[in-house]
Amino acid sequence: MNIFYLIFFLLALALVYIILKKEIKIAQQTQTQEIIKQISDFSKNEFFILKQEILQNFLSHQDTFQRSLFELSKNFGEMQKSLSVSLTQAQSVFEEIQKRAQDIISLKELFQIPKIRGNVGEFLLEDLLRNYLPQSYWEANYFLEGQIADFVIKLEDKVLVIDSKFPLESYKRSIEVQDEKEKERYEREFIKSVKERVNEIAKKYILPDKKTLPYAFMYIPAEAIYYWLLTQKEEIIDYCRTKNVIPVSPNILYAYLQSILLLIKGQVIEKNIKEVLEGMQRVNKEFEKLNEDFTKVGHHLKNAQNAYENSLKRLQEVFLRFKTLENFKTEEKNLFSSSSVLIKNENSN
Template sequence: MAGSGLALLILLVCALILAVLVLVLFQLRRPRDTEPAAATLLLQQIETVRQEQARALEANAQLLNQRLAEMQQVLLESTNAVGARLDNTAQLSGELNRRLGELSAAAQNMLELGRNLMSLQDILRAPKPRGVLGEFFLGNILQEMVPNNYEMQYRFRSGEKVDAVVRLGGKLVPVDAKFPLEDFQRLLAAGDENERLTLRRQFLQRVKKHIDAIAQKYILPDEGTFDFALMYIPAENVYYETIVTAPDQDEGILNYAFARRVIPVSPGTIYAYLQAIVLGLRGMQVERRAQEILDHLDRLQSDISRLQEKFQILGNHLTNAHNRYEEAARELERLTTRLTLSVPVADPKSENRQS
């Protein structure tokens, strides 16, 4: 805008100069007698041109100043906007750096967790430490649920040791921690469906062996156990694979376990099973108490019947005695009457005269 105004001003000045030159040449060619008048006219025209030029220059200068002021305002607003955006960019950059720092820390924690998991996997790879860890988790759960009614590593007379027993109602609930990790890991790493089915069958066969061992070694009613035991599986995913029945199997693992009085439980279900056992024992106690009350009532009924018989006999005896008493009284009265009639009564006057 300012460049176009300046170019217009230059063109206007050039046009005025050209007009003055043309006018001067025209005056020079006129006759000499008219020179004073022509000079005066020329001066007037020059003055007029100068005034118009001055006005034009002033107008263009004002326009140019206005345009410059507008451009300065626009430039200032643009500068402020750019500054604000730079500030926002700086803030966003700081926030981004902070988030990147957090992500870096989280990634470091994930790497550390991964190393810890690998270490835990190495620890669990051997059967003995794995069993100890399962017993540890089982002990923590029993400590929270039945703190005073359980014992770890309970030994039977046969020398067999079960991981834990829970004392309920004067009897023992054997709890054994079985953790078929190797077969389960192979099942998870199966490449296709056929391999998965094969490995699943192997996994379930391993679990069935555990069930048979528990039923044979730990269900010992002669030593104070209930006629069932709990098979504790210390991982929910392993528990799920244990109790879910494949479509092509004739007998589910859960039915197999129940048939041998072994109940598979997990960290999330063992409490519910123990509660059900406690409630069942309470129901048995109530039923036993009710039976005892009925037995007492039967004995009381028998005693009352015998007492009624004795009262009946006593009543009969009393009735017979009363009848005999009345008969004896009547007989005595008759004898008294007969005796009175048969013995004469002496006259007192005659007795006095004789004396």
């Protein structure tokens, strides 16, 4: 709509430009005629001065008119250029819209083929799981007791199965027909096919004794169908509840995934806390062992200290005995020397 307004404005501006140019030309002609008339009325002596003034006035107005025309022409050229760019952009947008529309038509045709439609639903579900859960907590084409589940979410030693083979063909027929009786017939077929799918999910994928949770998800790839079942066909929801099968749309599954992600984070935190506690227990045991060893070393050091003190005491006793013997030997030597002197003196006499 903005492009149409711009085109209308430029056309109006061009029209004003043409009218203004025409009026300027008429004004110039009128002014020239008036000048000629005035020149003819004045005398020859005043003619030269008046001519100069009139010509100067005319040239001054003419320059102004020419500048105005030049600016107007310049602005008009810029607007024309801007309009050309806008039209080019509009053409590109229009081509992109056509391309998108063709893609939507192609996608719709894909969904009309049951096999491809199922593959697209599985692809969208897989993309949702990949974006919101760690890779190690989910798996596609999971082998379970001779059956292959489309997807499973791994929670500790259990798995939660997500089935993506929701029957859409009967629902598609029920909304395409105009006859009310035909519509009711296709709706009954659709409800029947949904119940059959629920029974198959409950039988194949809810096996608590085989490491599955006591319930499973039935993925409905369209929000409109999910809310139609929820609001118009409560019997389907009640039937799913009796079979422990939970119908989920993309938005509902996203909410479940957020809760599961919080549970996974809690499990990781619990595991880390458990590892920390186990590590603390190991450290405590090592500390107790170290304390025992340290106590033993203390006893050994104490025994060594006692042995050292006893040895030192004995060494001191031996040293005292040695000193006593040494003193006795000195006294004996002195006594022997005195006796020798006395004997010599007696012999001399």
